[in-house]
Amino acid sequence: MLRKIRLILAVLFFIAVTALFLDFTGTIHAWLGWTAKVQFLPALLALNAGLIIALVLLTLLFGRVYCSVICPLGIFQDIVSWISGLRKKKQYRFSYSPEKKWLRYGVLGVFIIALVAGIGSFVALLAPYSSYGRIAANLFAPVYRLGNNLLAYFAERADSYAFYKTEVWMKSLSTFIIAVITFVVLVILAWRNGRTYCNTICPVGTILGFFSRFSLLRPVLDAEKCKNCSLCSHRCKAACIDYKNHRIDYSRCVACMDCLEICKHDALHLQSRLKNRNQHRDGSIKQVSADQIDNARRSFLTATAVVATTAALKAQEKKVDGGLAVIEDKKIPVRATPIIPPGAWSARSFAQHCTACQLCVSVCPNNVLRPSTDLQKLMQPEMSYERGYCRPECTRCSDVCPSGAIRPITIEEKSSTRIGHAVWVKKNCIPLTDGVECGNCARHCPSGAILMVSSDNDAADSVKIPVVNAERCIGCGACENLCPARPFSAIYVEGHGLHSIM
Secondary structure: HHHHHHHHHHHHHHHHHHHHOOOOOOOOOOHHOOHOOOOOOHOOOOOOHHHHHHHHHHHHOOOOOOHHHHHHHHHHHHHHHHHHHHOOOOOOOOOOOOOOHHHHHHHHHHHHHEEEEEEOEEEHHOOOHHHHHHHHHHHHHHHHHHHHHHHHHHHHHHOOOOOOOOOOOOOOOOHHHHHHHHHHHHHHHHHHOOOHHHHOOHHHHHHHHHHHOOOOOEEEEEEOOOOOOHHHHHHHOOOOEOOOOEEHHHHHHOOOOHHHHOOOOOOOEEEEEHHHHHHHOOOOOOOOOOOHHHHHHHHHHHHHHHHHHHHOOOOOOEEEEEOEEEOOOOOOOEEEEEOOOOOOOOOOHHHHHHHOOOOOHHHHOOOOOOOOOOOOOOOEEEEOOOOOOOEEEHHHHHOOOOOOOOOOOOOHHHHHHHEEEEOOOOOOOOOHHHOOOOOOOHHHOOHHHHHHHEEEOOOOOOOOEEEOOOOOOOOOOOHHHHOOOOOOOOEEEEEEEEEEEE
């Protein structure tokens, strides 16, 4: 019964977190956004003390339930391992292996040093939620959107608007490659040995494993009833059951409850750690009453439910001009200072709190956010305006960020926040290069920061060129995106390392 409940909760959490990265309509986050915020590292970086304490207490009560129910990367490994078992038609393919402390705590030490030093790219490589986020955003989401576009294609021909097309493009080659490598490594490890990554590399698993050594309720192996059949050990994907010595390594046990189900001799029970004080001197354990087991089950369900509940359109661009001339794609300008989203407030704070999970990149409706290729901020999102601009009425990225790197911001605050300023490039401006009127940048500037003036003060009929009032510019990028100059815009945005309010 406990295993079935765990499986149901795990599947629901996995579907919910995955849906956050696949959703491009902005409707799912209002209901399921909390599933990203209850992840361990985002909660830690957001300084959400209440949630961190709740996760630690959950671990002290029931062991590493977080790893088997809440963490999407852990559940993903379970799915791969389960498929492997079906394919090989071999359920009992695991075996006990001693703990590799030097590797577990070595990786944790390096992870903590990188976290304190602000090396976000290294932290993002090891963090389980971030790793799964990159896989979902770079591998699962494009397939999902292509499927949506296929449905939209057929729906359009049936005069139905139930689906609409959405753009599919590679936001960062380096991040895509890292996501592919991570996916392949995890699939190989899970296919062969189950939870190898969780119990040897994952820093969050190591931290929670320390607390799970002292968990109140845990599976206990009764030496008197055990027949040394090894079924529990061969079924344990965490490789933590030493059936020969009747011991379980609770720091690696992920509370999957598989061993309780597979034991055919009634030698494994979920038991309170305090009951171990009543053991016989020969090491055997007294029989646990049915009432005690029922109470443990009720406690498990109640605590899990409490933690879970309280933790609580754009059409595609045309590629031709009037069907006659091909429009050349814009190229990214060289920016001295990268642009970070409104709500981040400063580049330093953003780099320290961002987990590079790609959730904000996935949900950006204007295709403005994409992973950075800078080695120091690798995979962390930055803004660029080749495919769209940051609309003042959109606060999607600040709504979904689980780590506090992009703090919640209102529409009014965003409209008055200066994240950058526009810079005019004379040699690219169409009025000067082609001798025709334009003014596109001034017409579309939402803050009125661009004024068109005569290019020649002595000639009243001279073409007009833009002049930027940097004090009024909010850096939204409307001017850069809508500038008709190709391949480089005649006006582009330089970021501000520290945001300010007008």
